[in-house]
Amino acid sequence: MTPESAIWEPVGWERETRCVRCSFDEVFAAEFEPLHAYIGRRLGVSAADDLTGETFAIAYRRWDALDPTRPVKPWLYGIASNLIRHHWREERRMLQAYARTGVDPALAEEDSSLGRLDARAERGRLVGALAELRPEEREVLLLHAWTELSDAEIAGALSLPLGTVKSRLSRAREQFRNRLGYIGQVEAKSLNTTEERR
Amino acid sequence: MTTDDLQLLREFRAELPAPDEETRRTIYTYATSQPKTTRGGRRWSRRQLVLTSTTVGIACLASAIIVAHTTTRRPTAPAISPAAFTVANNHDGTLAVTLHKRSALAALNLRLARYGLKAKLPTDIPARTLSLTATCPKPTSVTVYWQSGTPRSGQNQVVYQLPSEPVPTQQQRLLNCVLHVNPNA
Numbered sequence: 001m002t003p004e005s006a007i008w009e010p011v012g013w014e015r016e017t018r019c020v021r022c023s024f025d026e027v028f029a030a031e032f033e034p035l036h037a038y039i040g041r042r043l044g045v046s047a048a049d050d051l052t053g054e055t056f057a058i059a060y061r062r063w064d065a066l067d068p069t070r071p072v073k074p075w076l077y078g079i080a081s082n083l084i085r086h087h088w089r090e091e092r093r094m095l096q097a098y099a100r101t102g103v104d105p106a107l108a109e110e111d112s113s114l115g116r117l118d119a120r121a122e123r124g125r126l127v128g129a130l131a132e133l134r135p136e137e138r139e140v141l142l143l144h145a146w147t148e149l150s151d152a153e154i155a156g157a158l159s160l161p162l163g164t165v166k167s168r169l170s171r172a173r174e175q176f177r178n179r180l181g182y183i184g185q186v187e188a189k190s191l192n193t194t195e196e197r198r
Numbered sequence: 199m200t201t202d203d204l205q206l207l208r209e210f211r212a213e214l215p216a217p218d219e220e221t222r223r224t225i226y227t228y229a230t231s232q233p234k235t236t237r238g239g240r241r242w243s244r245r246q247l248v249l250t251s252t253t254v255g256i257a258c259l260a261s262a263i264i265v266a267h268t269t270t271r272r273p274t275a276p277a278i279s280p281a282a283f284t285v286a287n288n289h290d291g292t293l294a295v296t297l298h299k300r301s302a303l304a305a306l307n308l309r310l311a312r313y314g315l316k317a318k319l320p321t322d323i324p325a326r327t328l329s330l331t332a333t334c335p336k337p338t339s340v341t342v343y344w345q346s347g348t349p350r351s352g353q354n355q356v357v358y359q360l361p362s363e364p365v366p367t368q369q370q371r372l373l374n375c376v377l378h379v380n381p382n383a
């Protein structure tokens with residue numbers, strides 16, 4: 001899937017490669033699954049089908065106007081982020097429902113047999129902490145964690161200054177960790193109380 | 199807890215199953231059925247558009263205010279405004295003082311003090327642009343006494359007469375100094 005015209009440049013210390021002069025088909029092959037998973041985890045699988053299709057449709061329409069020396073991945077995630085931004089209420093509702101019920105809505109809508117109760121308290125804490133973040137901070141944190149984009153690439157994708165991305169990421173991680181710890185403490189306390197009553 | 203949070207997030211994302219081949223094909227077909235645009239140049243983001251339009255708007259507004267202010271105030275005014283006041287030495291040893299702007303009173307008082315005159319022109323001269331002329335002998339010290347203040351309508355000149363009584367020289371006061379105020383000048 002790597003023709004001679006394509007250039008795969010090493011990025012970062014892990015020697016990960018990014019496609020720079022690739023055709024649309026190459027980019028689709030390389031980025032379809034990660035992008036679908038990214039959107040699916042944020043908005044659910046059915047929304048992921050729609051928004052992934054829309055993201056690639058927009059990318060295809062603008063393909064000829066794209067600067068060939070520019071890495072495609074941040075640009076692609078920038079398109080996806082713009083589309084996801086219109087659905088931040090659904091995202092928050094989904095995360096809150098997951099945190100409350102323990103049922104993963106992203107999996108439940110795909111297949112009811114997978115919509116099992118997630119017994120692991122860790123997931124509930126994690127999703128609850130995500131739901132508490134501000135949308136713009138959650139966006140930067142999830143791009144950082146799930147897409148392997150660098151801070152500079154996230155800044156390019158979201159059309160934000162690098163400093164803004166760094167500060168949002170730092171704030172989001174701090175709040176996320178604090179929230180995880182706080183929920184963990186509350187759960188441990190309630191567990192101890194229950195055991196003491198017994 | 200430094201990397202645990204990111205690790206947890208990555209595991210959370212990895213739980214989602216990959217889309218099947220049919221979904222992939224459908225999405226690819228949908229995406230590539232779109233007409234390509236050949237528009238050149240860069241596309242501005244919403245943020246850039248808002249910033250640029252706000253900046254341009256403020257600049258236009260400021261220019262409009264400045265232009266309106268300068269044209270309505272004095273349409274035929276020269277580029278350089280005349281002096282707010284003038285103090286001229288006359289041949290007979292008197293000073294001719296002309297005040298064009300009321301706001302320049304403090305500066306005029308300072309200038310008179312530099313001439314060695316202790317004249318203190320009052321700041322309660324009637325509002326509006328006026329011309330005040332004083333023709334006074336040049337003493338070493340002067341105290342101006344005002345007798346009346348407000349010009350009546352129809353009058354284009356109000357004369358402020360200083361006391362005509364002889365003033366002891368040791369007090370270094372000014373005699374017969376007449377100030378003319380032209381309220382509509």
